[in-house]
Amino acid sequence: MSNYLDLSIQEINKLLKEKQIKPIDLVNECFDRIEKNKDLNAFITLDKENAIKKAIELEGKEVDNPLFGIPIALKDNIITKDLRTTCASRMLENFIPIYNATVVKKLIEKNMIIIGKCNMDEFAMGSTSRTSYFGAPLNPWNKERVSGGSSGGSVVAVASRQIPLTLGSDTGGSIRQPSSYCGVVGMKPTYGRVSRYGLVPYASSLDQIGPVSRNVYENALLLNIIAGKDELDLTSSRKEVEDYTRLIGEDIKGMKIAVPNYFMSDIVDKEIKDKVNEIIELLKEKGATIDYIDIDFIENAVTIYQIIVMAEASSNLARFDGIRYGYSCENPKDMEDLYKRTRQEGFGTEVKRRIMVGSYLLSGENANVYYNKALQIRDDLKKSFEKAFEKYDLIIGPNATTVAYGINAKLDDPRQTFFDDALVMPTNMAGLPGMNVPIGFNNENMPIGLQIIGNSFEEAKMYKLAAFIEKELNLNLDPRGENNG
Amino acid sequence: MDSYKTTVGIEVHAELKTKSKIFSSSANNYGKMANTCTNVIDLGYPGVLPTLNEEVIKLALRAALVLNCKINKTMHFDRKNYFYPDNPKNYQITQNRTPIGVDGYVEIDTNNGKKKIRIHDIHIEEDTCKSVHSSNKSLLDFNRAGVPLVEIVTEADMSSAEEAMAYLEKLRELLLYADVSDCKIEEGSMRCDCNVSVSKTEKYGTKIEVKNIGSISNVGVAINYEHDRQIALLEKGETLKEETRRFDDKTNSTVLMRVKETGNDYRYFPEPDIPYVTLTDEYVKEVEENIPMTADKRKEFYLASGISEINIKKIIQNRTVSDYLNKFIDKKINLVIASNLLLGDIAAYLNKYEMTLENTKLTDDKFVEVVNALDSGKINSKIFKEILEDVMEQDLSLDKILDNHGVKEMSKDELLDIIKNILDNNEQSVNDYKNGNDRAIKFLMGQIMKETKGNANPTLVTEELTKMLEK
Known part of the structure; x- marks a missing residue:
């Protein structure tokens, strides 16, 4: 079997243009790799038949863009017409949508080939992907470890080199934290940069679709085609789409970078802090200025995140009632029984927990005490970030407080999962773009990632720094034994 | 209780x-x-x-x-x-x-x-x-x-x-x-x-x-x-x-x-x-300025135009009639006549044929002509009833329709000539009138109307006839 999928996207694009390979070669190789990596459980649904059909269809077409004919997979909360979309839930186990998400339309327009749907936490609720109805995906660096979540499958598929690109979604770190755990590049764009139309919502005011890739450049290429105003999503921005690769390769000399003190506090493992400090030294050496700053309310992010996310989720998930689509309990006695049993049997424990807590948080006076107050603090946090960005180009720090932990660890404390994301949630709260770029490994050879946070719509600047670090470190991020080292 | x-x-x-x-x-x-x-x-x-x-x-x-x-x-x-x-x-x-x-x-x-x-x-x-x-x-x-x-x-x-x-x-x-x-x-x-x-x-x-x-x-x-x-x-x-x-x-x-x-x-x-x-102030203003005339404003306006309260009520109950009538506000036509037509003969016609104004041949211009003709006495309501179907169904001007019906416009001089002629030929009746016999004038009117084949405006005839008798 060929190894075209180990080549860079630019190299593949060149081969396709020169007709040395065909899209079908990539598709076959991709499915071959997926077959070999079945144990990682990165996929929920594969669409081999249509992928092959599409690849053959593309043979007659001109290779007109860098992502032409490239296989891609999507987190299973992104709606795909005629292709099962489960949200990793029993509730949607047999749900075949009748429309396409806007991002899916965009991928199809660029003639990318959709291979399948990636595993995730049920309805994106979790930070380990263990709440999936289809079982957890495994970390390719150590199959005893979690992949992170909720976009675990999307990240594992790329990290294990089954596919070069995937899409994930990030509500409170769900792209960046697993990217950090698995050693890939993951971007959560500015809220409103990518249309949410067709993303099954978890928390509407925070959700954002973003690219997962092997390297920085390819990540920017994918953002180029999914970004932009969508008339079907009122929260999408009219801000013009730029070429997100355009600053890649530029010198970082003179860049002003801030490190929030909270990001380097005791909540973060020492090994991770050491790695981040090495990067800080590197950047200083290359002419960037680094300041340590305080960002007011950043330590409240986890608390307000939980309130906002669960409140919105309780409402967003109300539509799963067994009437129009999805799971419906057998022989309901009456309406109430239909609601109760459908939701009791269709949702997993974590989803039910969050719906219940969310309903409580919005109930009666609680809406004022919790939800509205959380929105106020969120505004305050946003302002703190805005203040920082008056002086700094970018903010950096770790993405996760630890490396990927054991697959059987800590499932008993439902709050812990939120604290896994303490460093990534503030970005969502402020609507800012955040990304992960791998910066090395701990002593157990588990990946460590750097978080880069940009000002709104300054993804290009983030890619510039990330690409610089990537080039300087030149890490081998391929976990496969035979190619590793 | x-x-x-x-x-x-x-x-x-x-x-x-x-x-x-x-x-x-x-x-x-x-x-x-x-x-x-x-x-x-x-x-x-x-x-x-x-x-x-x-x-x-x-x-x-x-x-x-x-x-x-x-x-x-x-x-x-x-x-x-x-x-x-x-x-x-x-x-x-x-x-x-x-x-x-x-x-x-x-x-x-x-x-x-x-x-x-x-x-x-x-x-x-x-x-x-x-x-x-x-x-x-x-x-x-x-x-x-x-x-x-x-x-x-x-x-x-x-x-x-x-x-x-x-x-x-x-x-x-x-x-x-x-x-x-x-x-x-x-x-x-x-x-x-x-x-x-x-x-x-x-x-x-x-x-x-x-x-x-x-x-x-x-x-x-x-x-x-x-x-x-x-x-x-x-x-x-x-x-x-x-x-x-x-x-x-x-x-x-x-x-x-x-x-x-x-x-x-x-x-x-x-x-x-x-x-x-x-909502910007300009937007609110723009929306406010473009609100169609309220029913209350319409009532006020109709009342000032001399339309009876009963007819005003009927008009307001029928938004189509009110909107149609309002098209002619600036045309300075007699709104009393216009509303009588719309609520009377025209409404009856539309009812009879189950039609709406839009699918008749009654153009705005033709409607104005009709109202003005009635207003000036050029035609009377009897004639209008005669020509109604043609007005509603034919793509012709009012004059042409009148022509087709043999209705000629009668000048005042023509009318005066006819009146004079009738008086000359009915001396007895003139004398009866002068002696206080009211019935005489009715007879004379009938003679005149017969002579004009109904083409004269009765009000005008009465007016001129009385004038001449009083001489």
């Missing part, structure tokens, strides 16, 4: 006359085959998002303005969370904290003069599906899901069935004339829920809500029924509980639906999928 005071508050839902739904591009159509005006958004599919139909904002703003409301220039939508099969997302997108209009009023006529019914608020929301129950099955029609509504909530300011009905008539007239809603209660595009309570003291009594009332007159029936029912219970020493009742138009009574439990918990929160809407 009658020391009890009745208090009524009313909630009205009115569907807005937009082409498409509030949050999707589906058509807003009544009476189409079930589930043909729907899409994934109306069905509440996973992952879909609402868009916002700007026409809805415009019409709701108009409604808020004609209800004299203060406008919330920065407003947002809220989610009202409750489970019900007719509620596709199991939350309804509505406005809770920032309704588009607050603190308005509607002025009604009562036996004791004018009275202001205060409007607590008017807010925008989406309609639910229609449920149809047949035997042991319930069916859902999503054509109505997402149809734009305004909900108009009064303060508890009405104290009788008559006031409630007057309020609803007035509200209907306001919304209809502002082109906000077609307010067809029978099609459900206007729905009223009444809150009725009775009390002997200053404190309000227990609030009973009555739903499902299918006409304005039945609102009166329902309120009177509740008034009697509640007083009878109180007189028996019973305590009333807050409850929701349904009006039954077969028995003209109300039937218990459910007892209200501790306040509904709708878990309202701001809809995160729709950004805040800002």
